[in-house]
Amino acid sequence: MSTAAVCRAFLGSCRAMAGVFPSLDAVRDWFAAKDRCHRFEVRQVPLAGLDQWSYAPGPLRLVHRTGRFFSIEGIRVETDFGPAPTWDQPIINQPEVGILGLLAREIDGVLHFLMQAKMEPGNVNILQLSPTVQATHSNYSRVHQGSTPRYLEYFTEPGLARVLLDQLQPEQGARFLRKRNRNMVVAVDGPVPMHEDFCWLTLGQIKALLAHDNIVNMDARTVVSLIPLADPDEPPNYGLVDGVTGFGLDIYLSFCRSDKERHTMDRLMAWLTDGKARHAMHVSPLPLDALRGWMVTDTDIRHESGLYFSVIGVDVAAKTRESTRWSQPLLHHKGEGLVGFLCQRHGGVLHFLVRGSLEPGNRDGMEIGPTVACSEVAARSRRAGAPRFLKQFLDPGDLVVRYDAVQSEEGGRFHHFQNRYMVVELPPGKHLDLPGHFIWMTLGQLWRMARHGHVSIEARNLMACLGLLETLP
């Protein structure tokens, strides 16, 4: 299947608001029914009360008895980039590559994606829609002979499905140490066995759900962000977007090949290379109890200022058919963050303002981030040194808000970690003074960069939210 044909199938699915479910309301009814019968009790417990988890010495860190899953470790960060030259923090170390996979199938001429209603202990609302598969490496390498996640074989066994995309993508560099996951979309031609917690959605339905708070989970968003709505090598095909207007049409055109791009790909690569070479972030391991400013107790790990995040314990009772119970640490986030893209038409083509982003957990130095990614907005917007361009999101004035919804980060590692995601459009011609670590890119360019793992998860999450609808529901 050619790239152009695959992209046409993606675009067609994005235009389809009806599919196996005849309407978005039908999807929401199905999800609400699932939500009513979920049985998940999450209770905060002291870290010392966690089953199987404990502090281990040399250097002090929080680990599972088996050494599996992940650990919480301490790091010291030193850098010449950004306002803070040094800080200490706990970070999640999970040195393995998982699979986040979407299974796709054409049904009645429209590509559908198999989504799962999945409970995760850290979500404010427990149940959200996840991709078909979220598997750790031990799941799919079958190191341990446990049950494997449903549908995993379509992603791991050659020949069962056609691979439409398979990319290594970074996770949050501020919270995960060098973590990446495979993001995959694979397609089957025939039916697959169905399970009650799974449903087939069109890309248009998924994008429409993304306009609502906390329905589509982070793992789904990162995979969806990599699905192109057009082949960036091809000029626009207006026949394919007949009836698409306004900002939705701008999104499509920004994916397409254009001679109106503000910068060439070579210029953008040079900008990124310069950022990577110019700025360094040195990360050295430290025992948790040696971290400056952090208090490590039997209850939790938290910063003495009350800011940033804390590591807490939760006890989870899942009353599914196989009644299971476990406890684990989660990173609790008290305040809400803000992740935003400024966009603007240049030469008639929509461009997005990206920012070089250097975080301690990044595998390869600077990544391409959104215009703004700011934790605890309420606290930080009041202080001096608030992030550049934050005010355009907090007080857009006459700018046009194109997207605005609250989404949760990974509920298997984070507790109540929510960010407000926004896309705000500047009028054409309105000038912004850009510091050197900001640059304009089209969506096609951003997608090409993302394909090679250069784009941060915050920026990808926003890319996922961009669809073809003119207005917010």
Next chain:
Amino acid sequence: MSTAAVCRAFLGSCRAMAGVFPSLDAVRDWFAAKDRCHRFEVRQVPLAGLDQWSYAPGPLRLVHRTGRFFSIEGIRVETDFGPAPTWDQPIINQPEVGILGLLAREIDGVLHFLMQAKMEPGNVNILQLSPTVQATHSNYSRVHQGSTPRYLEYFTEPGLARVLLDQLQPEQGARFLRKRNRNMVVAVDGPVPMHEDFCWLTLGQIKALLAHDNIVNMDARTVVSLIPLADPDEPPNYGLVDGVTGFGLDIYLSFCRSDKERHTMDRLMAWLTDGKARHAMHVSPLPLDALRGWMVTDTDIRHESGLYFSVIGVDVAAKTRESTRWSQPLLHHKGEGLVGFLCQRHGGVLHFLVRGSLEPGNRDGMEIGPTVACSEVAARSRRAGAPRFLKQFLDPGDLVVRYDAVQSEEGGRFHHFQNRYMVVELPPGKHLDLPGHFIWMTLGQLWRMARHGHVSIEARNLMACLGLLETLP
């Protein structure tokens, strides 16, 4: 300047066999004159006799007194990829990003590149042509107030030149630990101050010199490899290659956009991602004197089998105007290696057979390597387990040898390390059974992968040698 315009300028330069030097003979005369007056004496000395360098304890390694430059350290390698599950070896640790830069200027309508006749102690013939600048990070960050390399400012000071390309590229993963350099091409519009060791060459002249043994050094080859002869986003423009025929035309067409590519970029990314996720290489530091099979003495560091490489000391007396003298370790390679691409026309478009390559020093797991990269061919071809497809290079039979020359690796770190570089073409339709870690790519696809740092230095070195000439000189 648009990408298409830059690529046209590169192509035009590649077609030009005359420029500031009216002919290749004139270039070779200039180089021969430089070669006659070089004054470099290189003498092997025991490691214990090196000025400023010595073994340092905890863990044992070979270091410079200042801690600068580089160090030779020990590693243990464990992997599930390739024939050897584990081995120990010394490796070069040089944790900094240098600049390899070519300065370009249009002269009489043809883009020229400023090359330097540069002496390096490890080269069999001492003098070779290097890029305009080979600078370490301490050179260009001016950590120490020494003299900076000539022309460096064009690569580091914004506004002095236009950046045509700037990419982070990996060095030899079998010899360097996680080392990368910035590969840059920048262009000026006006004249620059000239120095007697520098000359302006067209890309065609550089490519023609690459058909000869040991004239163009490795640092020049890696930068040249990234210069595209066509914009891979554009279909062929036959008007630009009028008169180019045979294999030269195949090279041009293989750079261009085509609907005859064997695989889409998404398929190639999926192949690479699968290789990265499927195979791991675990590298742990070891003291030099704990390496299994290696003997560490006051004379040198060598393997008890006599194979692989050894670490030796050299004393260098450079009788240039500023008479300088220094001593340093180098990695000596006794046998000659072979680096080769098989190529074949598929659907009329030339494809190259690449191999997933996993080396201990790779920063990010599997890279895209050439069909064959084999050290000490004479020894290894006689043993069982010789690399797949090696025999097509050692005994091509009725296959067509398109390129065959001996080139040196980096003469500032390696002593007499030479590889035979070959490109061998299979007749169209001749079937090869490919193990899963081999795949066919066009040059345009290989170049797109290289832009993001996925292509090994061995493969890039071969890409540099591909020009528009029909036959070897």
